[in-house]
Amino acid sequence: MHIIKNYLRGARFSIRSWQLVTLLYLVHTLLGLVMVLPFYSAMKDTIGPSMALENFHESFQYTAWTEFTRNFSQKMQVFVGIIGYALLFSLFVQVFLKGGILAMIREDYARFTLKRFAEACGTWFMRFLQVSLIVLLLHLVLAFLIWLPASLILQHQFTHTFTGQSLFRTVLITLILHFMLGSLLFLFGEYTRYTLFLSDKTGVFRAFRKAVVLVLNKIYLVYPLFLLLLVNGILLSLVWFFLQKATGFGTGLTLLLLFLLQQAVFWLRNMLRLWLTASQFYLYSEFPNPLIS
């Protein structure tokens, strides 16, 4: 019951919080546009007056695509380099927004104001940044711990009685293991933020330990909720897949339609994220003794 109740409560919150959803959507879109506008300009410059891509929307042409990407590759390298920095900058922005999001969730249906949101963002930024760095580090350690033995197993088997099917099975099992442990790390990080937020304390490591214990003790509640929320994302992806297939390779008006659909899907995705965060936050608030002293 805990799960469904908080799942529905989180849904209610996310539907009412359209202003917050729109704000998150705009921040992401702005970050994206900073990259895309010069990218578009560089592509336009590369193709120039050539007609090579004119019929690309009617049918894919490998030759035209390859020659364009080759001619574009030097400029592309600059963008690939920038994407790394953009992701880093985005991480800081996302961490910054988290405090505001949690503040809005705690106040439940209270009216959204930019001032209160910004204040909360500033208050929690440094502590949440520490949590993110710990989680990032643990993700790297996890990847190393999982893939190192897996690659040794693969290498050993590869030189002996290995078949393609067993290669597939080994990689699949490793991926599932990585996903399960990785999602646990994600939950540890997320619930650490809730612990800090609810306790209003600064001890990040103590909060992390507390969150780990609570998550592991209540894994039968935490993990199904996480999976339930994951299903939302998968369903949205499926809807998007079929919509995109129906739209095809858009140019002109169909491109406008594609763009509007994409943005609507992304707006919904932000709403799902809020649903996920709110549901988990409400669930965690009901755990016995979720605070650190």
Add this chain to the structure above:
Amino acid sequence: MKNILLLLSFLPVTQVICGQAALSPHVASYDIRVELNTEKHVLTGTALLNWTNPSADTVGELRFHLYMNAFKNSRSTFMKESGSRFRGTAAKKEDPETWGWIDITRMSLPGSTDLTSAIRFIQPDDGNPFDQTVIRVPLPEPVLPGKKLKVEIDFITKLPKILARTGYSGDFYLVAQWFPKLGVYEPAGMRGNEKGRWNCHQFHANSEFYADFGIYRVSMTLPPEYRVGATGVRIDSVMNADSNQVLTYLAEDVVDFAWTASPRFEVINDQWNDVSVHLMIQPEHTGQARRYLHALKSAMDYFAEALEPYPYPSITVVDPPLHGLQAGGMEYPMFITAGTVAGMPERVRLPESVTIHEFGHNYFMGILATHEGEEAWMDEGMNSYFESKIMDHVYGEQRSIYDFPRFHVGSAENQRLGYTGMRNPRIASPARFSWEFPHGGYGSLSYNKAATMLFTLENLVGRPTMQEIMKTYYRRWKFKHPGGEDFIRVVNEVVRKNHGTRFGENMNWFFDQVLFGSGICDYKLASVQVKRIQPPAGIEEVGGNKVTYRNIEYSEELYENRVIIHRLGDVVMPLEVKIDFDDGSSVTEYWDGKEETWEYRHEGSRKIVRAVLDPENKILLDLNRQNNSFTLHPRQGTIRNWAVNFLFILQHLFHIMAIFLA
């Protein structure tokens, strides 16, 4: 020429088996008995070589390839050139099983004249004293022109763990380049030689093989659970006193003999006309057997029409296990290795592509028997050209390799892009020894550029003429080891017959540039200009009267149109330029492509809206087709679509990061 005639004179007197005349001169035939020790991965064998001096020379020595010694240590020429890597896989130097070698324990003439002590390693290509892939054997008495010589050879071959083409992996064996193999004594006149000589190169990282035709009779002894496929036809199968199987194969008119063994093979037998087809496939790949067989039979159909029907009685296709994939994608007479992985999607036609490619080698490496090392383009290039033609013919142009709704790739375009995508396409010409290609240019130039060159030639002279060229070349030169100049002579002859002097006195200008030269071809449509012009001023004589222009009424505006083309590369090709006007009309202009720049001018009421260089995509050697068109009204739909999708991807990328890290 005299020596060529001498060589040809062997045809009617060669051994006749099963009542059929021999297809080739049987210059070097082998009778080999070999036993495979599956514990030690060692072959112990005896070979009886029967060689006929095909030249007018008196030959005082023999030269043999000992290919397996390329894997003897890291100092062999093969290992040094390859950096002990092959197709991206590195040799495990610390593992003693990585290495392979061949020892000749006895070599003698009948009557016990021992030659063993006279054997000397030589390094005719690079002088590397650590390379033991070629030996020279002085004969006590020289072999006179046309005379036969028999040599008995005992040898031991330790198979390496599969690195390049040959060896073992687990219980899978691909036994190739495994016995002492005689080099080719080329008579004067053959392949442009001024005088007779041994052609017996060391084993190089990029080089493949070249040998004389002969009859191979090979008996192999190995444990009974092993399933075997080989060059030729199995003519005997018995169990010996040790309960091992003894299998005997016979192959006529072939230049090599390879075989495979594994207890895990599933064997699927099929038929193409009178040819027995054997597919030795991994159990986990049996679902793909239909794909292999369809590709193989399609290639056999195509070659039968384009050149001649496959002349041998059998063909064996080997599907190696995943751990032995290094043995995949290799060609031997009547025996090819392909390759796939479990779950290969139907729309990814890599097994088909490799099967067609390797089968095609039977015509170029096997029947024409060109020199794969010295003139790789004649084998790999021509074969890649046919591979692409067959792939595109059978599976569809622009979708024969990858065939997904929004991503599809054709074989011919893939060949071209393999060449045009080189970092430095000027690095070398395709016509050079395969081990002399610098910095990895071998594949792109001898496969991709050579195939693209032939496609461009076909587009220039027309498909019927190209078909006649290939058919004439094949019929004239099958089983005779042609050289590059022999092919070009056929091209010149057929083009002249069909087109007169339309392309000049001959096609040498084409081959000089793109085969023997390393220049690049790139034409660019530099600009299209439309300028409104004032009506003419002054006075003109009309019917003997002087009339001022201003008294002539112009009902329409006048424009000066210009199309400017630049030749950016060194290679000169004849071109067409299609120019479209705003009234829907168009003109096609012809340019010989010789000058650095060319200009088209038109004055009138029409405005040019776009121009396209080489509108039918004939000059596939043009490195950059993107600059072959120019429009005054560019449509940006495609890149706008990409930009919109890029934004969507970035939004999600930021979002996913936010979920997992923030």
